[in-house]
Amino acid sequence: MARALINVPKIAKVGEIIEIKTLVSHPMETGYRVGLGGEILPRDIIQTFVCTFNGAQIYRADFSPAVAANPYLTFHTMLSESGAFEFRWEGDNDFLLVETASITVE
Amino acid sequence: MMRLRALVMATLAVPALAGEIPLAERRSDTLTMSSELRAMQADDAANPASFSVLDGEALWRVRAGASGKSCADCHGDGAQSMRGVAARYPAFDSASGRVLDLEAKINQCRTERQGSAALPMESRDLLGLATYVGRQSRGLPIVSDDPRLAPAIDRGRALFTARQGQLNLSCAICHDDHWGRKLGAATVPQAHPTAYPLYRLEWQSVGSLQRRLRNCMVGMRAEPYPMGSDEFIAIETYLMSRGRGLAMETPGVRP
Numbered sequence: 248m249a250r251a252l253i254n255v256p257k258i259a260k261v262g263e264i265i266e267i268k269t270l271v272s273h274p275m276e277t278g279y280r281v282g283l284g285g286e287i288l289p290r291d292i293i294q295t296f297v298c299t300f301n302g303a304q305i306y307r308a309d310f311s312p313a314v315a316a317n318p319y320l321t322f323h324t325m326l327s328e329s330g331a332f333e334f335r336w337e338g339d340n341d342f343l344l345v346e347t348a349s350i351t352v353e
Numbered sequence: 354m355m356r357l358r359a360l361v362m363a364t365l366a367v368p369a370l371a372g373e374i375p376l377a378e379r380r381s382d383t384l385t386m387s388s389e390l391r392a393m394q395a396d397d398a399a400n401p402a403s404f405s406v407l408d409g410e411a412l413w414r415v416r417a418g419a420s421g422k423s424c425a426d427c428h429g430d431g432a433q434s435m436r437g438v439a440a441r442y443p444a445f446d447s448a449s450g451r452v453l454d455l456e457a458k459i460n461q462c463r464t465e466r467q468g469s470a471a472l473p474m475e476s477r478d479l480l481g482l483a484t485y486v487g488r489q490s491r492g493l494p495i496v497s498d499d500p501r502l503a504p505a506i507d508r509g510r511a512l513f514t515a516r517q518g519q520l521n522l523s524c525a526i527c528h529d530d531h532w533g534r535k536l537g538a539a540t541v542p543q544a545h546p547t548a549y550p551l552y553r554l555e556w557q558s559v560g561s562l563q564r565r566l567r568n569c570m571v572g573m574r575a576e577p578y579p580m581g582s583d584e585f586i587a588i589e590t591y592l593m594s595r596g597r598g599l600a601m602e603t604p605g606v607r608p
Contacts, residue, residue, distance in 0.1 A: 250407060254398040272404040274557070316557035317401040319393075 249273065253334060255348045261327050267298070267306075270319045271336050271344065277312035293318060293338035301330040310338075326352045373595070374529055374543060381599055382542035385533070386608065394548075394606040402484060402552035402604030405477075405559040409485025412478055418469025424482070427466065432489055439483075440490040440601045443590045445501040452505040454586050456483050456561060474580040480559050484550045487603030495547065495601060497594040509591025512584060518575025524588075527569075539608065545596040546589060548605020555608065562589055 254268040271293070278290025290312060298306040306322045329352045336344045383391060393399045413424045413431050428434040443454040446461070453461060459482050460471040472479035497506075513524045527536070528544035535541070549562040556564075563585045570577040578584035 250404055252398045252403060268398050270399060270401065270403070272401070315554070317404070319399055319401070 249336075249342070249344045251334065251336070251344055251346050253346055253348050255332060255350060258351045258353065259326060261352055262325055264323050264325055265350075266321060266323055267332070268319070268321045269296075269298075269334055270317060271296075272317055273336070273338070273342070275310075275312070275314055275316045275318065279312065291339045291342075293336050293342060295335075295337050296320065297335045297337075298322070299333045299335075300324070300326065301328070326350065328352055372529060373525075374532065376598070379543060379545070379596060379599060381545055381547050381602060382540075382607075383548065383602060383605060385540045385542065386606075390554075390606055390608060394602070400552065400604060400606055402550070402559050402606065405481050405484040405550065405552075406488050406604060408477060408481030409483070409488075412481055413485060418463065418467040420466065420468045422467055424462070424467070431485060435486045435489040437490050437493050437496075439487040439603060440493045441496040441499075441593075443502070443505065443586050443593065445499055451583075452502060452586055452590055454562075454589050455486060456563075457581065457586070459483060459486070475561060475564060480550050480561065483561065484559060484604050487550060487601070490601040491603060493601050495593055495597050495599050497590075497597040502590055502594070505587045505590040506594045508584075509587035509589070509594075512588055513591055518570070518573040520574050522573045524569065544592065545599055546592040547596060547599050548602040548607070550603065551605035551607055553607045559604070562592075 250272045252268075252270040256265050259265045273293050274291060275293065276288055276291040278287070278292075280288045282288045292312055292314070293310050296306075296308045296310065296318070297304060305324050308320060310318060329350060331347055331349045334346045334348075336342065383394060386394075397403050410431070413428075416423045416426070424431070439455055442458065443452045444458070445451075446453045446458070449461075456474065456479055459479065463469045464471050472482070513528075516523045516526075524544070527541050531541050532543045533540065546562050549565065550559050552559050553565075563580055566585055566588060567577040567580070
């Protein structure tokens with residue numbers, strides 16, 4: 248089962264730089280490795296990660312087979328209003344994981 | 354293999370072996386990792402082994418087997434009932450008269466008490482349960498004071514110090530005599546079992562102490578003991594005795 252761990256502050260000040268950390272469980276199988284029987288293990292990676300805040304995209308990453316298993320990202324933003332983040336990972340084999348977190352900005 | 358050959362040459366040049374590391378100099382190999390890896394291990398939100406702890410926590414509450422019971426039905430909240438347990442495993446099991454490591458004990462509980470099937474070694478479920486139980490000992494010192502463990506400790510020590518494999522190395526040559534020195538890019542650790550099961554970047558996954566031991570045996574070009582064998586459990590028991598007093602760190606991160 249896919250899981251994500253998300254670390255965002257619960258409260259921030261207007262204009263404060265905040266750090267957002269995300270860790271997602273995923274094998275990130277490159278498509279280049281050979282299995283025990285000599286067969287190529289099919290590629291299974293996350294292709295995109297998008298973080299929106301109140302519907303507007305604030306961060307996006309495109310992943311490649313070179314990204315290690317269980318991708319970990321940290322990024323920063325500044326907010327002017329309270330609201331909700333949405334974190335969305337999409338990838339091969341219809342992989343889709345969506346998480347949310349809310350923050351109070353005062 | 355070039356790395357190993359270089360080390361063998363270096364080893365042959367050293368006349369006297371240092372013997373067991375004095376107790377006061379024993380320390381977790383977490384301390385020799387880069388600051389980035391130490392930060393990754395220390396932060397549950399960055400440590401990929403956290404997923405394994407969460408897997409185990411979920412499984413702890415799943416009813417299974419002929420008993421229809423979950424681990425929680427018998428053991429309650431694992432955070433309380435399993436506190437300190439991993440810090441004293443492998444332990445002597447009076448019922449079978451054998452020494453069992455944590456994974457073997459969990460499987461014993463599954464088959465004999467829960468009435469469910471034993472989980473395969475290195476399976477996600479067994480690693481999850483072992484990581485979850487191990488997590489409840491984080492920060493507590495390793496305890497190894499049961500006299501009934503003495504035969505396993507002695508056997509483990511003998512296996513640890515015996516030369517074996519095509520390179521004619523022993524575990525002790527690296528981990529007692531050359532810890533802190535470089536083997537290629539890696540720093541030879543003292544080889545303490547404090548952080549297992551752990552997430553190894555090279556594996557891209559969580560693995561058990563036995564998997565780590567297997568890796569070292571392959572590196573020595575020795576034939577690894579079977580997973581779950583008495584030999585591996587004896588080495589684990591010796592390593593816990595050798596690392597007694599050190600704080601448990603499960604789930605760790607390693608390069």
